[in-house]
Amino acid sequence: MFLQYLARRAIGGFLVVLLATFVVFVFIRVAGDPAALIVGGTGENITINPERVAQVRQQLGLDKPLILQFVDFLAGLITGGLGNSFVTGRPIADELRVRLPLTIEIALLSEFTAWIFALPLGLFSALRRGRFTEALTRIFFFVASAVPAYWLGLLVLIFVLLTFGWRPPLGLVPPTQNLWVHLQQIALPILVLGFVLAAGLVRFIRNAVLEVLQEPFVQVARAKGLAESTVVMRHVLRNAFAPTLAFSGLRVGYLLGGVVIVETTFNLPGLGLFFVEAVARRDFPVIQIAVLILGTAFVIINLLTDIACSLIDPRLRERG
Amino acid sequence: MAEAVATPIARERVSAVRRRIPWVGITIVALLTLIVLTGLVGPSVNSRSPTATNAMARLKPPSMQYPFGTDELGRDIFTRALYGLRTTLLIAVPGGLLGTVVGTLLGLIGGYRRGIVDFLLQRGVELVTAIPSLVVASVVVAVLGPGRIQLIGAVALSLTPVGVRVMRAATLRVSESLFCEAARALGASHWRIMLRHVLPNCLGPVAVLASLNLGAAIFVETGLSFLGLGVQPPNPSLGNMLTGAASLYFSRAPWMVIFPGLIVTVLILCFNILGDMLADYFDPRLRSQTNA
Numbered sequence: 180m181f182l183q184y185l186a187r188r189a190i191g192g193f194l195v196v197l198l199a200t201f202v203v204f205v206f207i208r209v210a211g212d213p214a215a216l217i218v219g220g221t222g223e224n225i226t227i228n229p230e231r232v233a234q235v236r237q238q239l240g241l242d243k244p245l246i247l248q249f250v251d252f253l254a255g256l257i258t259g260g261l262g263n264s265f266v267t268g269r270p271i272a273d274e275l276r277v278r279l280p281l282t283i284e285i286a287l288l289s290e291f292t293a294w295i296f297a298l299p300l301g302l303f304s305a306l307r308r309g310r311f312t313e314a315l316t317r318i319f320f321f322v323a324s325a326v327p328a329y330w331l332g333l334l335v336l337i338f339v340l341l342t343f344g345w346r347p348p349l350g351l352v353p354p355t356q357n358l359w360v361h362l363q364q365i366a367l368p369i370l371v372l373g374f375v376l377a378a379g380l381v382r383f384i385r386n387a388v389l390e391v392l393q394e395p396f397v398q399v400a401r402a403k404g405l406a407e408s409t410v411v412m413r414h415v416l417r418n419a420f421a422p423t424l425a426f427s428g429l430r431v432g433y434l435l436g437g438v439v440i441v442e443t444t445f446n447l448p449g450l451g452l453f454f455v456e457a458v459a460r461r462d463f464p465v466i467q468i469a470v471l472i473l474g475t476a477f478v479i480i481n482l483l484t485d486i487a488c489s490l491i492d493p494r495l496r497e498r499g
Numbered sequence: 500m501a502e503a504v505a506t507p508i509a510r511e512r513v514s515a516v517r518r519r520i521p522w523v524g525i526t527i528v529a530l531l532t533l534i535v536l537t538g539l540v541g542p543s544v545n546s547r548s549p550t551a552t553n554a555m556a557r558l559k560p561p562s563m564q565y566p567f568g569t570d571e572l573g574r575d576i577f578t579r580a581l582y583g584l585r586t587t588l589l590i591a592v593p594g595g596l597l598g599t600v601v602g603t604l605l606g607l608i609g610g611y612r613r614g615i616v617d618f619l620l621q622r623g624v625e626l627v628t629a630i631p632s633l634v635v636a637s638v639v640v641a642v643l644g645p646g647r648i649q650l651i652g653a654v655a656l657s658l659t660p661v662g663v664r665v666m667r668a669a670t671l672r673v674s675e676s677l678f679c680e681a682a683r684a685l686g687a688s689h690w691r692i693m694l695r696h697v698l699p700n701c702l703g704p705v706a707v708l709a710s711l712n713l714g715a716a717i718f719v720e721t722g723l724s725f726l727g728l729g730v731q732p733p734n735p736s737l738g739n740m741l742t743g744a745a746s747l748y749f750s751r752a753p754w755m756v757i758f759p760g761l762i763v764t765v766l767i768l769c770f771n772i773l774g775d776m777l778a779d780y781f782d783p784r785l786r787s788q789t790n791a
Contacts, residue, residue: 192629199626207642321775325768327718329725329741330760337753346750436631436722443726444746454634455726458641466641474629 181489188485192478200471204249207463214241239265252467266462274453275468281351282449285368286438290427292373293380300377301384305392306411316385323378328437332371332444339367351447368441375437376430383426387419394418421492428484431477524776531769534762538584547575549582550733561754568754571747576740580759583735587720587763590647590730594654595716599709601655602662607701609663610670611693617667624660632657632715633722640728650729654716661715665708669701676700703781707774714770721763737763 214236236242240251255262261271300319304312340346347364354361391397392415400410439451446452450469457465542549553573561568567576609620627635639653673679674697682692698705723729724738732739740759749756 195622195625195629198622199629202626203638206638321768321772325714325764325771327721327725327760327763327767329722330756330763333741333746333749333756333760337749337756340750341753432628432631436633439631439633440722440726454637455728458637458726458728461641463641466638470630470634470638473631473634477629 185482185485189478189482192482193475196471196474196478199474200467201249203467203470204252205245207466208241208245208248214239256471261468262464264457264462264465266457266460271465271468274465275450275472278448278450278453279472281447282438282442282451284354285365285372285441285447285449286434288365288369289372289376289437289441290434292369293376293427296373296377297380297384301381302388302411302416304381305385305388308389316381320378320382323374323381326375328371328375328440329444331375332368332441335367335371347445364445365447368445368447371444372434372437372441376434379430379433380423380427384419384423387422388415391415391418417491421488424484424491425488428481431480435473435476521776523772527769527772527776530765531773534584534766534769535588537581538588541581542585545578545581547578549579549735550574560752567758568752570752570755576755576758579735579740580737580762583737583740583759584762586730586734586736587717587724587738590650590736591654591716591720592713594651594720595658595713596709597651598655598658598716599662599705599712602659602712603666603698603701603705603708605659606663606666606668607670607693607698610667611674611689611697620663620667624663627656627660632719633726636719636723637726637728640723645729645731650720650723653723654719657719658712658715661712662708665704666701669704670697673697673700703777707778707781710770710774710777714767714774717763717766717770 214232233242240248243251252262259272261275263270264274300316304316336346347367348360351364352360397410397414400414401407405413435451438449439454441447442449442451443455450472453465454469456462457469551574553569555573557569557571557573559565559569559573565575565577567580570576570579605620609617636653636657639656640649643649643652674692679692679696682696687696720729721736721738724736725741727739727742730736730739732743737759741756746756
């Protein structure tokens, strides 16, 4: 029954992503003429040669009916041919092969860093409950959730440069080539994004732990003489963990948006920077693929957190 | 997807002292008013131009003459920040409010009518939520161009789903009430029940939502401009003052980065705290729904 539920969620999720891609696809073609943009650039007073526009339109297959274009696009996805960038003419698949691993790396490590920040702080403030810890989590929450990641990134760069005279090495080096240099390059973006993401997480963990502490089974655990550390580790944390995991699953959009920002701030050539450059140059095939990837990531991660939650908390499996 | 989360509610003891005089709230509102008035009035009071360059005063640190210093072209950063603040506010505030109004109305309709309308709305919300809000706004800008109206629309669209979700939940709760049933029994039309009975009873969530959305709108607008997709240079916006030259000169002229970002942070901070206090005032349970 749980498997059925997961399957339904998976199918529903992918339909939503497909629909999102379709909406973007149609929006691009209806609201503007990509071919005219390519020929004429983005200026307003440029006279556009209609023959050239027609030629480009035919080259890119934009003269076919919308539905056919979308079918072509989907067929391309399945066969792995993602098409070429309008601007550089290079295959998008080649770009993604280099860029996706970096983005996944930054996203995972940032989320991990956020948990490293948030778990001790949230747990501490829930267990040592009082005015001081409440103020502490409040201030942390408000500051970390108000600071824009791009500004914090620049501030950290300034701080590190002025106090230690150090700045991350330029020109990204892949980890296989020189792991040490690579780590230096991604350390700051990960710390910055991790800090920003920790904001909501600290508060959620604190509230989740406070909630669990009031459950009767915690009282039972204490009453049967378990050490407080065992009560916290085995009973409280375990039960607070599942909702927290689901919460961070729902915030994946926030994480991915943050990745786009830090990649731009620190000039890391991942999917985010690719997307931003594509929007600036109106490189529509790239925009479509990026939206598809980001949406798919959201769906997949939420499925995974669902599965993880049900493994941690068997009660969740009951629900159909 | 939201059903999967068992929302924990902190049963925090609210001390009697904190309830009496909301000093924090008064300070925040005063600060916000000050910033917004400065942004709206400042540019017309200040006689300097935000785009006038001065080769004699390049990269000058903050001083009496240039409170925030100057940039690589000798432009006064204080003046640029004033104009940038106005640009940001004139996009983020209408965008945030529009997103709140549209989200509220759609959530109201969805929660009240249920059925197919609700189903379609929910799928629409999922569609927009599956993609980061900054990316949603970027796509709009990519297609429609970076004009002010387009930016307002982009900001509003990226904020709508939160509104729908919050308002739908509130409507589901309220429309079960006896007074709604009574109104229906008296023969009130659906619109009348929705607007005269359900909506006024959801004003708490809407106020919280509006405040948090204004903070989020500033975040989206400055983020877009920072990415180079929003307000286009040489026109200053608090976001685009941090890109381009600022990211090259930040080691020699940190003030180019510090001041515009500080204003953004304080603005977002104020709206978030305000939203939080409103939530505390109306219903502490709202908090965990909206700050995701």
